Amino acid sequence: MKVNSTGLGKTTMVAHFADLAKAEDQGTGAMTLNIEATEPVHWSIKATVGGDDLRAFARFLLRPSILFHALWLVCFGKELSGPEKK
Numbered sequence: 461m462k463v464n465s466t467g468l469g470k471t472t473m474v475a476h477f478a479d480l481a482k483a484e485d486q487g488t489g490a491m492t493l494n495i496e497a498t499e500p501v502h503w504s505i506k507a508t509v510g511g512d513d514l515r516a517f518a519r520f521l522l523r524p525s526i527l528f529h530a531l532w533l534v535c536f537g538k539e540l541s542g543p544e545k546k
Contacts, residue, residue, distance in 0.1 A: 461474075461475050461476065461477075461540065462474060462475075462540055463475045463495075463497065471500065473497045473498075473499060473500065473501065473503075474497065474498050474499040474540075475495050475496060475497040475498065475505070476495070476496055476498070477493065477494070477495055478494040478495060478496040478504070479492075479493075479494040480492070480493050480494070481494075483508055488510060489510075489511065490508050490509060490510045490511075491508070491509045491514075492506060492507070492508055492509070493506070493507045493508075493509050494506055495507070
């Protein structure tokens with residue numbers, strides 16, 4: 461995936477999902493999503509995701525136009541290339 465951050469100006473990072481697991485220190489049943497940025501910097505990003513976050517994501521994903529496109533990407537989508545070198 462490509463990630464842009466307003467704090468990095470026009471820099472585009474290349475990242476991937478590293479892990480999704482139950483949050484061990486949370487008593488709420490939350491999950492921890494680990495994302496690893498690899499280019500141009502190497503950062504580990506950790507997000508704690510709750511039930512409300514997962515429900516919101518499911519609502520976004522289940523929109524008919526988004527669901528069709530997501531299924532097409534799963535079946536036929538190609539890997540994104542890295543950031544263009546200038």
